[in-house]
Amino acid sequence: MTIRTTQTTVHFSSPFRLQGLDSAQPAGDYRVDYDEELVEGLSLLAWRQVGAFLHLPGIGRPATRFQIVPIDSADLKSALERDLGS
Template sequence: MTVRTTQTVVRFSSAFSLPGLDAPQPAGEYRVDHDEEPIEAVSRLAWRRVASFIHLPAISAQRPTQ
């Protein structure tokens, strides 16, 4: 089956928590991938999202000033 992956960058303006992680993640830009597969037997092309992945650590993050 064909799967397509689209990438986007999201920006968090403050720290955030995710289930299963020990500590909050810092504010910054994160890459998010979405995997989608085609929906079969429809009259037009359509895609269904089957997975999303966020890449840690941040691509860029504001470092705390001392």
């Protein structure tokens, strides 16, 4: 099984909440890692997402410790959509 990790940065204009996080996170930029596995047996290369991870604190924020927490990518997408609407 082949696994790859891709990274992206998401931006929140307002504080936000995600399932699995103890508290609301401040507005800002956050790094997100997506783990994907190769779907074998197809004639084309295809990848299936198997995990998403949010880096805390946000980019550029000082912290005494850093965390990488598993998140639900659908929950992240919903939070980003709510942020755009606010």
